[in-house]
Amino acid sequence: MEEDDVIEISSGESDHEPGYTERRAILEPAIRNVVEALGGYEGKTYRMGDEAYGCLKDLKKYWRKDDTDDERTVARIFWATRVLTNDLVPILLETAGKGHVEDKRAITCADLITAMTWPIDLAEELKELDDEVDRGTDYTLLLQSHLYYKAALLRPGVMQALFNIMLPCLAKDVKERKEKDVQIINVILHLVRNLAFIKDLPANIHLSSDQINFSSLQSQFIRVLSEANYLELLLTIASNATTEAMFNGWNTLVLEIFYLLFRGVKPLSLVLDQAKQTTRNLHDLLSIEGKRRRDFARHAPSRHSRFGTTISVKLNPKRNVDPSKGDKAPDAPAAPPEPSSSQAFILHRQQGLKKEAGTILDLVKR
Known part of the structure; x- marks a missing residue:
């Protein structure tokens, strides 16, 4: 051409x-x-x-x-x-x-x-744009x-x-x-x-x-x-x-x-010895891993937490009190507790981990 x-x-x-x-x-x-x-x-x-x-x-x-x-x-x-x-x-x-x-x-x-x-x-290009002619640039x-x-x-x-x-x-x-x-x-x-x-x-x-x-x-x-x-x-x-x-x-x-x-x-990374940088990176990673292990050991649960925990649950404790009799005299002999639904149920931790609490209570009632 x-x-x-x-x-x-x-x-x-x-x-x-x-x-x-x-x-x-x-x-x-x-x-x-x-x-x-x-x-x-x-x-x-x-x-x-x-x-x-x-x-x-x-x-x-x-x-x-x-x-x-x-x-x-x-x-x-x-x-x-x-x-x-x-x-x-x-x-x-x-x-x-x-x-x-x-x-x-x-x-x-x-x-x-x-x-x-x-x-x-x-920035310079946008500053020089004409607002009317080049609005869509x-x-x-x-x-x-x-x-x-x-x-x-x-x-x-x-x-x-x-x-x-x-x-x-x-x-x-x-x-x-x-x-x-x-x-x-x-x-x-x-x-x-x-x-x-x-x-x-x-x-x-x-x-x-x-x-x-x-x-x-x-x-x-x-x-x-x-x-x-x-x-x-x-x-x-x-x-x-x-x-x-x-x-x-x-x-x-x-x-x-x-x-x-x-x-x-x-800037600090520009003056590092590249031949030793690999060893230094490995040392830093090991230090981070050791710190994480120490932090975990500091807040880790004790060995006693591995044993089961027993919880005593008492349902409706007020039902053994007769509101019609009111308070009794101090020297009056205590009446034996009536067998009612205020029975104490024992929930063991191992059972609680495997089953729901409601299911365990139903089994005890039977």
Whole structure:
């Protein structure tokens, strides 16, 4: 697709920009045509189109239209077409993943992926919304798309391919290094920052299998960074920021990456000796178990509670008193108790545990 084929929707001087529905209706067919021209799968192999590089440049031009669009129409269309998952990642693996690290298509893919994963400052976005025009703006879909983008980039070989794009630029001598090389390194480092910025979903047992995976993406991301030698590179940049002018320009960016990686982690756990941490965790668990046993022994019932308990029940104790006779003289002999229902019944604990009290009383009466 030529540069002249790109459709211009609006300009900054226009006072009558089309609404979201009209804007999407115009942009979506054109973007989908470009995405289809990128390539596709033949069986299990991805085949790039003849004009894949030109299509990638066109997608970048379309992406810039969101700079003045609070609705992020192009970002929503890109998510609807699944262009990152189905096209950009496979193109990256087919080029840089197979050693073609200086391929323009690989570099353009990295640039476009960095733009698509750029952090969304939700508070700032909502503050800038126009109350009348953008009343229905919803960023939930865009935030959700970032989770899927992060999961797609954590596939085997993707982060390593991005690292391979950056490595030749770092290996060049200072005199041979061009401004384009510095820009490529800058793009990859910003992509790492963008992925570290994306927060995991809260862990929940009621989530689906895909959503459960989204609750542990940050741990997977750190492991992938370690396997692809990103962490060593970040430490090298941070330690040489004062001596190397190029590294000094990325000092703040590297600091932000480390902050996002360690976000939510207690500072004390960062300085622990990981080799001894397993033994220490076992010791802590044994201490907790011992404390629980002591607490249970302190409040445990004594051995005497194992014996049966006898309860004496006397029914209607007032029935042996004749109200017509009134009080008797003190020297009068006491009359023998009449055999009545005021008989005392003995309930043993062992019987009470096995049967109901009413059933036992019925048996005694018989």
